[in-house]
Amino acid sequence: MRTTLIGMDTETAYETPVTLLGLGDMGTALARAWLAAGRPLTVWNRTPEKAGPLVEEGARVAATQAEAVASTDGPVILCLLDDASVDEVLDGVDLNGKDVVNLTTSTPAQARQRARWAEKRGARFLDGGIMAVPPMIGHPETGGYVLYSGDLALFERHRELLEVPAGAKFVGEDPGHAALHDIALLSAMTGMFAGITHAFALMDQEKDLDRSRFAALLAEWLGAMAGSAHGIAAQLASGDYTEGVTSNLAMMTAANDTFLVTAEDQSVDPRLLTPYMELMSRRVAQGHGDEGLAGMVSLLRIE
Template sequence: MDTHSTSTHSTSKTPRTTSKAPLTLLGLGDMGTALARAWLTAGHPLTVWNRSPKRAEPLAGEGARVVDTPAEAVASATGPIVLCLVDDASVGEVLDGTDLLGKDLVNLTTSTPAQAQQRARWAEERGARFLDGGIMAVPPMIGRPESGGYIFYSGDPTLFERHRDALAAPADAKFVGEDPGHAALHDIALLSAMTGMFAGITHAFALVGPEKDLDRARFATLLAQWLGAMAGAADGMAAQLESGHYTEGVTSNLAMMTAANDTLLATAQDQSVDPRLLTPYMELMRHRVAQGHGDEGLAGTVGLLGNE
């Protein structure tokens, strides 16, 4: 998000007449701008502020009311005040000195669960109500329901219900709990799984890379189909973690998978591919088998990471 500041005069345009709920948005980086346009398109009166005024100028022409300072934006807000800034520290900096008593804060700034919890306490101490959010989308997905993007929310459930319709205009709104840190936790957990998937995709393409006569587009289609088919394993793992029975419904146990890993490593060696993206997880599986749990599925490896 854009966080460089210069001073300017206030720019505004008479908001379009509408019965939709008004919003105030602080932060107009790529994501903030996408959110702003989605709310304007949906007919919501919108007040915006950004450190760099040039980012706000196009939105003024599209119907947004642009103000000079965060204090002015907060003071005039009658609906949710949405923050989409660069990091948690910038939230405190931008709102420093503003009167938050009775205001509804919706923080869509990327943060850790602990930061979200601390920020919720910070808001409560200042008399504000608070929701934290985690955006599971990139800017081009915002305002396009067919893209599959959505936003996690956590914190005050009454606040979420009050503003649900407005919050759902840019992307589907999913409430994931009263703990303010749960939106960030869901966000980071899903991104962590995505990172692991990308590691596997990277390794797969490295394996086929030397093959001159291999159709990579066709391989990519097969790869995506296979990953989609395997994604259902998450449901089985969740059920096993919930019940504590890690051998329940297992079709491919750890002992078998660990033995098969030797073939994966041998193929990587034959193809001159560094296996470093796979070996940490393989070591985790091997360790669980060594503990005497070769008949389990993968759920037992979760506890080896210290969270079960």
């Protein structure tokens, strides 16, 4: 956000100041992005020496967290170790009238509790989930972004500022939705990494295979299959789990034995695949072999 002061003969514009608490790898990357964009920045960290290089780039270092929060009328950005650290760092700090943006990793429940905590202390609150690693911050071409949820008016007020380090995506006024999206996306990524690990394990005994060439095929294939998420979403929305199905659960389950036999032949433990295969078999046994994958979502719900 740019603020303009209008005088009799001149018009002066200055960038909204930012306060950042926490200078780990991610916090430092955020700080450098705002400094590079010309944003006035005040920083605080438990170990002050981490702020040294940022001072040379234009940052102001506060002696205490209370001083940092009180130093500007801009948003207070939190990028700390965990949710408990937020309590420790801001214990006794006056937040009345402040805009607090929490980029500390948390659960959806913790984010909702933090929103209530901020409201009780007279602060406006926005929660964020960073979908990037530090080297991606400040480099929009890498595709990194931050998910935000909570106070929509607060998000719109600071959207320009928040888009400096990475893309900014608002995902709902429920304060827990940024954390929920964050964990859901990372869970999908974890499953993908499990599949990649299994795939390379299958190849590991074949010494004459080019791993780099296989990696290119693997990345291309996974990219092509990622679009299936849209079909699953459509089926979950409609309640018709057979909609648009080309390879149903019965067909896929029948092929699982081939995967398992190949793993045994290649001396590979199938443990990264078998839990998912067991869910598929259970759904087929329930009489849903004509469905796609969407119906298995219900098998993961804990009643």
